[in-house]
Amino acid sequence: MRAHYPEAMSIDVLVLNGPNLNLLGTREPGIYGSDTLASIEQQTQQVATTLGVTTTWEQSNHEGTLVDLIHDARGKFKGIVINAGAYTHTSVAIRDALKGVGIPFVEVHISNVHAREEFRAHSYLSDIADAIIVGAGPLGYELAIRTLAPRLVDPPKLA
Secondary structure (H helix, E strand, O other): OOOOOOOOOOEEEEEEEEOOOHHHOOHHHHOOOOOOHHHHHHHHHHHHHHOOOEEEEOOOOOOHHHHHHHHHHOOOOEEEEEEOOHHHHHHHHHHHHHHOOOOOOOEEEOOOHHHHHHHOOOOOHHHOOOOOEEOOOOOOHHHHHHHHHHHHHHOOEEE
C-alpha cells in the first residue's frame, strides 16, 4: 500500500501509554492479549509509515511524566494517540494538559472498558477527544493512526 499523503509530508504523532502498559504480554492476557507494547509499536509503525505518519512512543507509570510529555508535544507533534490506562478514570491533570496544548488526540483502550468494572466506564478524556477507540485490542492503535492522520492533513471545518 502506498502512502496516502505526499511523501515529502511527515505527520508526527506522539503515542502515549500510561501505567501498567509496560506489562502488556504478561499482564492479564485474557483481557489484554499476549502482544507486548514493543510488538504493538512495531505493528502500528508499519501501518503508520504507509500513511506518511511518524510515531514516537512513550510509556510512563507516573502521571506527572505523562503531563510533561503532553506539554513538550506542543510544537513537535501534530497529533497524539493516548492510552492513559487507569489515569483515564482519575486524572484531571492529564485532561487539562491535553486540553491546554490543543493538539488533536485519539483516546485508545485495548479492552472494552464498558464491559468491565463500573468505574472504568468513566473517562476524563472522552468528551475532549477527537475520537475514542475501545475494545479493538492492539488494532486500536492502528485505527487511531488511521483516524487521526487525515484529520491532521485536512482538519474538519467547524460550522
